[in-house]
Amino acid sequence: MSPTLTPTAQVELHIEVTDFYARQMPLLEQGELEAFADTFTEDCVFGYDGAWQVVGRDALLGGVRANIPRYGTSKIRHWFESRRIAVREDGVIESSATSLVSVTSEKGDVTFEPSCVVRDQLVRTEDGLRVSSRVIRHDLPDAGVYFARLAASHG
Secondary structure, eight states: OOOOOOHHHHHHHHHHHHHHHHHHHHHHHTTOHHHHHTTEEEEEEEEETTTEEEESHHHHHHHHHHHGGGGTTOEEEEEEEEEEEEEOTTSOEEEEEEEEEEEEOTTOOEEEOOOEEEEEEEEEETTEEEEEEEEEEESSSOHHHHHHHHHHHTO
């Protein structure tokens, strides 16, 4: 059950969470992978529903380092919309949003990865908000097939 927040507290929470993502995702897009990983807790869980998951910040960083090169010189952008935010009784902030990832080549050609829903659990630390869990669900009947195709095309 979610605690009841005043309208002012709801607005402040929404601004805080939106600001967190506005700082977090550009770190990934700009290749600041260690700084991106630092926005997660040490014991975080990160995964794709129906495909794979990693546990721990070091494993997350290893996965990001292994996967970002597949974009080559293209520029990636993450577009989050329809964010829904709720606070659990234990203080964990549940954040859910629909998302698109655009990939722009040096020639200006734009492609998109499959749309998805990103579900995060955010916790407060002395360093600010951190993601303790991120589960991404692509809008596909079988995300494993998509990842197998990616693996095959990128060796």
